[in-house]
Amino acid sequence: MLEPVGFGMAKRNGCWFIICFLLLLQATGSWGETGYDAWLRHQSLEEQARLAYELLPKLVVLVGDSKMLNSARDELSRGLLGMLGWRLSLRGTISSEPSIILGNSRVLAALLPQLKGAESLAEEGFWLKTVSSEGATHIVVTGATDRAVLYGTFALLRKIAVGDPVDNLDVKQNPYAPIRFLNHWDNLNGTIERGYAGKSIFWEKDRVSDDLNRIRDYGRLMASVGINGCSINNVNADARVITPEFLAQIARIADTLRPWGVRLPVSVDFSSPRKIGGLDTFDPLDPRVAEFWKTKVEEIYHFIPDLAGFILKADSEGRLGPSAYKRTHTDAANVIARPLKPHKGLLFYRGFVYDHHMDWRDLKLDRAKAAFDNFRPLDGAFEDNVIVQIKHGPIDFQVREPASPLFAALEKTSQAIELQITQEYTGQQRHLCYLVPMWKEVLDFDLQANGPGTPVKALVAGKTFRRSTGGFVAVSNVGRDTNWLGHDLALANLYGFGRLAWDPDLSPSQIVQEWIRLTFGNDERVDKTIVDLELKSWLAYEKYTGPLGAGTLTDIIGVHYGPGIESSERNGWGQWHRADEQGIGMDRTVATGTGFIGQYSPVVAATFESLKTCPDELLLFMHHVPYDYRLHSGKTVIQHIYDSHYEGAQEAAGFVQIWMNLKGWIDDDRYAAILKRLQYQAGHAIVWRDAINNWFLRKSGISDERGRAGHFPNRIEAENMTLDGYSVFEGKPWETASAGKALQVSSPGGQGTASFRYSGKPGQYDLSVQYFDQNNGKSSLRILLNGREVDHWLADESLPSSRPDGHTSTRRTVHALSLTPGDEIRIEATVQADERACIDYVEITPTQR
């Protein structure tokens, strides 16, 4: 039987006071969770589920002594107390009493002969094993290292949380790759580049944050999914970060994360020898520079003996690099990697190197080629502790890109894939976009490096070319928002990255199902509903932002959020889609285009080169085609653009309905917070839909065969209303305002009124006001129907722009208004600071029953 969370147990026990209490909590809206515990809530299991674990030992034996083992023991105690209500007893020796034994296999194998076979485990692989000894049955959590024991402990807890049996355990798991790191683009002043959930948890006002608790809790989250490294400063690095003043502070973070098995790499500035080293050069071949890095590395390891290494962004987006001295990337990498070697330190050299001043008129130039062109010729020349860190696609985290051809081109160089959890181009956590399906497609893509069977995951993990190291990195950018990423449902990406890095053979639905159970509980209805939402979300986002591989059609020279179709053109950044009056797409073919496709192995290249075999979803990434070109689906490109934007926006609207089925089934606070984000997303999806469709309609001159694009029968443009205190302005870019125009209150600090008379049929309607909620003020708005207020609100969101544009356009809806012809609808606004309470239009649609 399906029942709202918490009610089943209460009823069965006849504990009516519990029911009353829960009802009271619900009625007062205080049945809530903050999201802070993320997937480590260790929520009390339902009575029935608890029974299944009744025979689990209530004694923990910790064999060994280390910070990581202590973390494992404490987490086990915390988890079983939370989920089963037990207080575990703790002991240091194995006895005839059943116990959960934690310890690494080097120590345990001598005590328990049943652990023969532990030698086959990788360094961080764990083994959960039920053993009998001296007449007692024990559960052993072991692995070659203490870190492995920690991972095994979390795996055991996860099993219990999702209701998996734990009797007769014999589960061995090795991580797929040794590198499973998060990167953070946090600046020392506490801001985060491309962070969408508040300020840095690591930094504040040019210092490491005084409060390390939040960092410790983050370490716990990372350990629970097997993340073993985490950088804490921006790859656009501040050179000061490796001065003694900062190193002493960073050492505090390293100490905080060490018990969770998480090591720090630090992002460094290549010009450090000049900026902080007192030299007049940073030429990698100058012996003084080599000496600088050697001394610096020694100094750093004095502060942080287990530092994971450095990350370097050089010769990219204005960062200084070896080109300043006509040196190569290997010169740059090796001068830093060499002194790291004796400390087992790694140098993560970012493959994201490209010229952002390219001549956009030259049809042969192509940013997508840059990584391969830069690094392929250097294969084999890097020190073996250099890892080239390669973004998953050849451009930059667009909503859809092919796998970077560089993965298959480095045979003698270790590599890591760089993914992005922070949703820079995929809705910035204001839109739901579960990215695991996208990552999975890339990881499974067979680049056929030396014949079939070389998927990206195997290449980056070093399996294909037998590299000693390699793996997975993701830019996380969590912030101080209580729930870490701003959108509670976005945490599936953080969780998903960790799980995928551990085991890339897991499916996106397996991962999200697991995450939902840990995050929201084991109710089937909740499970199905959220799985449905998450799995639809990436494709929906792609549909209303940038289908067919054109790239996210966003403001690429700005904040990368709302629509900005032309922003990518006529500049040197190279995110071109080349849409004009005739057609759209980058011709990257070998035959007539930039030749990018030729960077793939012959079989893969042949698939992309031919229009017959190129998949529709990457068509415009690979080819330039006329708008009336027919896709494999049979639709023309232009009709696909129109249809997909309507479909995508429709799906986003559907997300709200789907979510509303969960009212009362999860806690009120997270329910409401997620609902608010989904409602916002539905409105912003319409902004995207209309901006892109109107732009392509105007550009191509080809109408939508279904008559929707450019026709909005239920819309009353604000500029056509009766105005007082409001004046009309032109949208910039034009497609981000309906019909290219909108209203702003004429004077700063003033008031404005826009009104019109309803002229449709009598009935019940939803009335939406499309307005611009800028981040430079808090206007107040109200809607009056025949002089009676029906809604009021404050435009106080912090959307990423101080102008009325595609980033700030948003909507407010009043539901089920009874309207009759002649009714006066009036919007009144009072502005504050520089925001001008800009209004675009009103839309009146029949209320759906």
Ligand code: GCV
């Ligand atoms: C940290 C993109 C982002 C930049 C980022 C860069 C990178 O260009 O927009 O903010 O800089 O990638 O990955 O280095």
